[in-house]
Amino acid sequence: MRMLNVCEPDAEPKATEYLIQIRDFISKLIQSGHAYTPGGNVYFAVESFKNYGRLSGRTVQSLAAASNSAAENGKKHPVDFALWKEAKTGEPSWPSPWGRGRPGWHIECSAMSAALLGEIYDIHGGGFDLIFPHHENEIAQSQEPLWKDTRQLLDP
Numbered sequence: 001m002r003m004l005n006v007c008e009p010d011a012e013p014k015a016t017e018y019l020i021q022i023r024d025f026i027s028k029l030i031q032s033g034h035a036y037t038p039g040g041n042v043y044f045a046v047e048s049f050k051n052y053g054r055l056s057g058r059t060v061q062s063l064a065a066a067s068n069s070a071a072e073n074g075k076k077h078p079v080d081f082a083l084w085k086e087a088k089t090g091e092p093s094w095p096s097p098w099g100r101g102r103p104g105w106h107i108e109c110s111a112m113s114a115a116l117l118g119e120i121y122d123i124h125g126g127g128f129d130l131i132f133p134h135h136e137n138e139i140a141q142s143q144e145p146l147w148k149d150t151r152q153l154l155d156p
Contacts, residue, residue: 013116015112018111019103022103022107024111025107025110025114026042026096029044033048034048034140035083039073039086040087040098040101041074041082041084041085042083044081044083044140045077046077046080046081047060049140051139051140052140055132055136056133056135058132073086081137082104083103083107084098084101084102085101085102085103086098086099086101087099087101087102105134106134106138106141107141109134109138113142119142
C-alpha cells in the first residue's frame with residue numbers, strides 16, 4: 001500500500017469494540033419496521049427496501065427462487081439476512097435485547113462505518129466478489145431506515 005502511496009488508515013475497528021453501536025443500529029432497524037425478531041435471531045426484511053438488488057442487478061424474486069432457506073430459523077422470506085444470530089453452543093456470544101448471540105456479518109460494517117464516518121460517506125471498499133450479498137445488504141440496512149431521504153442517493 002505504501003508503494004501505491006496509500007495512507008495508513010485512521011482507524012482499524014474491531015466488531016467486538018462496537019457491540020453497543022451494533023445493537024443500537026439493529027434496534028433502529030426493528031423500530032423502523034425493517035427488521036424482525038423470531039426467537040433469538042434478528043433478520044432484515046429485504047422486501048421492506050424497495051431498491052434491494054439494484055447494486056448487483058438481482059431481483060428479490062430471482063434470489064428467492066434460488067434459495068433453499070425459506071423457513072430457516074423463522075425467516076419470513078428466504079432472502080432476509082441475519083442482523084443478529086442466536087448463540088450456538090461453543091461459539092463466542094454477547095448479551096443483547098434478543099438474547100445472547102453475535103452480530104451478522106453485514107451489520108458490523110454498517111455500524112462501525114456510521115460510528116467512525118457518519119451516516120453518509122462516499123466509499124466502502126471491497127472487491128467485485130463482495131457486491132452480492134455484502135454490499136447489497138449494507139446498502140439496504142444502512143440507507144433506508146437511517147437516512148432522511150434516500151431517493152436522491154438511489155435514483156439516477
